[in-house]
Amino acid sequence: MRDALRAELLKARSGFWLLAVLAYAVLLPLGVWRFSGIDLPDTQLMLACLAACPVAATFLGGYLVTRDYYYRSIERGVLLHRKAHLYLAKIIAGAVSGLVTGLVGALGWLLVTWLVLRSGLDTGWSTWQKLLGCLLACTLAGVFGVAIGWILRDYYFAAGISFLLPFAIELPLLFLQPSVARFLPNDVFAGLVQAPLPALFPVWLSLVIAVGWVALTACAGLRLFLRREVL
Numbered sequence: 001m002r003d004a005l006r007a008e009l010l011k012a013r014s015g016f017w018l019l020a021v022l023a024y025a026v027l028l029p030l031g032v033w034r035f036s037g038i039d040l041p042d043t044q045l046m047l048a049c050l051a052a053c054p055v056a057a058t059f060l061g062g063y064l065v066t067r068d069y070y071y072r073s074i075e076r077g078v079l080l081h082r083k084a085h086l087y088l089a090k091i092i093a094g095a096v097s098g099l100v101t102g103l104v105g106a107l108g109w110l111l112v113t114w115l116v117l118r119s120g121l122d123t124g125w126s127t128w129q130k131l132l133g134c135l136l137a138c139t140l141a142g143v144f145g146v147a148i149g150w151i152l153r154d155y156y157f158a159a160g161i162s163f164l165l166p167f168a169i170e171l172p173l174l175f176l177q178p179s180v181a182r183f184l185p186n187d188v189f190a191g192l193v194q195a196p197l198p199a200l201f202p203v204w205l206s207l208v209i210a211v212g213w214v215a216l217t218a219c220a221g222l223r224l225f226l227r228r229e230v231l
Contacts, residue, residue, distance in 0.1 A: 005088075010092040011064070021101070022101060022104045023167065025105030026105060026108035026112070029051075029112075038071075042120070043121055047127060048107065048193065050131075050193050053109075053138050064094055065153070069154070069155070095143050099142070104132045135201065137190075140192075143214050144217055146221070148217060149223055150221030151217065166186035171223060174197065184201075192210060
């Protein structure tokens with residue numbers, strides 16, 4: 001188990017692709033900010049854009065699994081380690097990668113917020129809550145992405161779920177059918193960041209539902225991985 005975890009953490013931080021993925025942690029909030037058309041930004045509205053960071057963490061988590069299937073290196077991993085150990089190692093690597101993604105997004109977007117607001121930056125408890133919520137949401141999203149990777153195995157399908165589901169389905173549905181959409185994964189992650197949308201659940205309930213989604217997908221991924229052929 002220790003060797004499997006060491007190998008997965010090493011792979012998770014290797015390659016220039018990681019820098020590109022981490023850049024999404026700042027570019028996605030930037031896109032949300034520009035798309036929202038906020039004319040009179042304040043600290044809380046700016047930091048609410050961090051609700052987009054878990055999307056990058058989900059993609060990164062999925063990539064940790066689908067990359068091995070894409071390059072057909074999953075066989076080597078299974079031969080070197082037990083299936084259960086390999087699965088758990090990738091889950092932990094996904095959580096760590098998600099946390100790093102959240103940290104990069106939180107600090108990077110806080111810098112952007114400071115550049116926009118300058119002396120108007122609010123450093124009160126609400127600001128820290130959003131930053132901590134971003135870290136928690138991205139950590140869970142990293143595990144969620146790993147589970148999606150195990151379920152789908154295909155890089156393109158997993159990437160499509162990571163990026164298209166939150167922006168093309170969940171976000172529009174939040175305005176059309178908020179009573180349904182607020183139960184969906186990315187809207188729950190947004191609740192952890194305390195995005196100012198009235199349909200979202202409070203933080204504690206968002207956390208319960210988010211953990212439920214992560215546990216459900218992780219169990220499904222494990223069951224499929226243990227029952228399927230390696231390729």
